[in-house]
Amino acid sequence: MARDATEAQSKKPHIVVLASPGLGHVTPLFEFAKRLVLLHGCHVTFLNIPTEASLAQTQLLHSPNLPLGLSVVDFPTVDLSGVVEDDAPALTRLSVNVQQTLLSLESILLQLHKPQAVVIDLFCTQAFEICKELSIRVFMFFTASTRLLAFSLLLPQLDRDVAGEFVDLPEPIQVPGCSPLRTHDLLDQVRSRKSDDYKWYLYHLSRVSMADGVFLNTWEDLEPAPVRAIRENAFYKKTLTAPVYPIGPVIKETESVTETGSECLAWLDKQPEDSVLFVALGSGGTLSAEQLTELAWGLELSGQRFIWVVRAPDDASACASFFTVGNDTDADARSYLPEGFIERARGRGLEVPSWAPQVAVLQHSSTAAFLSHCGWNSVLESLAHGVPLIAWPLYSEQRMNATMLAEEVGVAMKAVAEDTAETRVVGREEIEKVVRMTVEGGEGKEMRRRARELKESAIKALSNGGPSYESLARVATQWKATLKN
Structure with missing residues (x-):
């Protein structure tokens, strides 16, 4: 043989x-x-x-x-x-x-x-x-x-x-x-x-x-x-x-699903169709402590359902986990998320440490949109499954991708950062607004229609x-x- x-x-x-x-x-x-x-x-x-x-x-x-x-x-x-x-x-x-x-x-x-x-x-x-x-x-x-x-x-x-x-x-x-x-x-x-x-x-x-x-x-x-x-x-x-x-x-096409991933998909099964925002910033993406706090508050204020792949913050680099992804799945998110956030979000939101079965989440009928760093692999996975994006570029060419998706392809909405002398942070009010518009607003429905057109086009290609x-x-x-x- x-x-x-x-x-x-x-x-x-x-x-x-x-x-x-x-x-x-x-x-x-x-x-x-x-x-x-x-x-x-x-x-x-x-x-x-x-x-x-x-x-x-x-x-x-x-x-x-x-x-x-x-x-x-x-x-x-x-x-x-x-x-x-x-x-x-x-x-x-x-x-x-x-x-x-x-x-x-x-x-x-x-x-x-x-x-x-x-x-x-x-x-x-x-x-x-x-x-x-x-x-x-x-x-x-x-x-x-x-x-x-x-x-x-x-x-x-x-x-x-x-x-x-x-x-x-x-x-x-x-x-x-x-x-x-x-x-x-x-x-x-x-x-x-x-x-x-x-x-x-x-x-x-x-x-x-x-x-x-x-x-x-x-x-x-x-x-x-x-x-x-x-x-x-x-x-x-x-x-x-x-x-x-x-x-x-x-x-x-497929990926192995861990015990945590299975829990994530079981939670999705209980949610209404097109109701959940998936938040994941790629294999290398990390946020500063300030930005992580603002994102948490923005998600909470939006009142929308979400799955959030959470990583410990890093104030020095936006790609701090590039060479270490998958190494910190045991980290306790309570140590760096706002006090009481996990308890307040229980039932409406799910926090997953470090890594989630992204393809399976994007394939799921409950997933309405994807808050993404706009790395090209994530962009392709999202569009191949008909899911529009909230563009949150972090490093490399991701700003270029975000602009193209929002202004040329019509499948993404940008979250606008507030520039100060010291930092460049997307505030909680902006996050709340963009999440609401994308998940339940008319803009989100039009982006979802366009994303689903591209899904059919990709299948044919x-x-x-x-x-x-x-x-x-x-x-x-x-x-x-x-x-x-």
């Missing part, structure tokens, strides 16, 4: 998938790997970078229920002490981790008998030279929006043409084929050109053109203008000569014969053609 399985796999293209650390990168590439195995006749090895991996990442990749034909191989752990400072920003630390880890990539690819192709994410571009040396084709899976890719491919030219900081430009940045980008919405990594994060981001972006193809985690009905621009605009045809393949939404399905099928057919007879 084992021999038969080995022979069957030898007749399939062997694809290696490599993601940088962090669930925002690992999750979509892991789901992509499953899709290659289950739908497109490939054998896939997923390479895991275990150094600084969160508990949630480790559990996801080492589940006992992997489909036949998908295996996970861990890189050797690397020692980052003395190579990168402990307080280095997230992208810098991540990029150095990848750089050190990929020193063993060549030997692993040789042990795997040189696969037909390697698929990487944006922050693993050090793999290009290694794979070229071995004559292995490399494809990129862009884990964020195509809107971000369009801006990012412009970045090397902006770096040459603009003298000062991009955030100080007097006018929005003109992105070819797309709506202008307000400087307020610029992603964190390009807000200071002196920072190491900016240098790493520019480094990786300047190498996208080395890919043999770029997979886009989107579908045309969601981002028509950016997809058309990347394909047809003269600037991008010159900048990115490799073909692009919209194959999204690539999201988690992914179905056999749909544009996203066929886009990936074409590449898989090319890979199969390279197999030796």
Whole structure:
């Protein structure tokens, strides 16, 4: 039986998938790997970078229920002490981790008998030279929006043409084929050109053109203008000569549900249809103590039902749990929520520590809306299940996503922060207003209608014969053609 399985796999293209650390990168590439195995006749090895991996990442990749034909191989752990400072920003630390880890990539690819192709994410571009040396084709899976890719491919030219900081430009940045980008919405990594994060981001972006193809985690009905621009605009045809393949939404289809998750879903079962606000700020998101208090009061004042994935506050970083998600499920929320909040909200609200079965919650008929950080994976999961959003961007490109969802796609409402000399906080009255409008107001009903249109569109895109399905099928057919007879 084992021999038969080995022979069957030898007749399939062997694809290696490599993601940088962090669930925002690992999750979509892991789901992509499953899709290659289950739908497109490939054998896939997923390479895991275990150094600084969160508990949630480790559990996801080492589940006992992997489909036949998908295996996970861990890189050797690397020692980052003395190579990168402990307080280095997230992208810098991540990029150095990848750089050190990929020193063993060549030997692993040789042990795997040189696969037909390697698929990487944006922050693993050090793999290009290694794979070229071995004559292995490399494809990129862009884990964020195509809107971000369009801006990012412009970045090397902006770096040459603009003298000062991009955030100080007097006018929005003109992105070819797309709506202008307000400087307020610029992603964190390009807000200071002196920072190491900016240098790493520019480094990786300047190498996208080395890919043999770029997979886009989107579908045309969601981002028509950016997809058309990347394909047809003269600037991008010159900048990115490799073909692009919209194959999204690539999201988690299912997930394991813990005992806490089961309690969460049982509570949802008892709530009316379209009545619950789901509050979750992604795998890395954290709030300051002040903002956490305001959010709690806003939810209470709104009078709406809610499920809130609560994490301990962090005044220093909005992405403090990026490398640690899943590690603090035993934390006592009473120690950092307003006194008496849990008791007052009992029956109407449910607090879940650190992590919840997001896909199952978004699928549930009781879920009316999603207060989200607008990370791209969460955006896709929400829209693929027809759920509108309250946009609460925290870091990276999330401000850009929030603006696009609110102003172009029509499925989100922004919570407006109050600027003071010391802080930038969304107040409880603003939260109360936006939550009420989204869950029970006319604006919320219209956003829900639009989100459900996109849900149907996504189903069609992914179905056999749909544009996203066929886009990936074409590449898989090319890979199969390279197999030796």
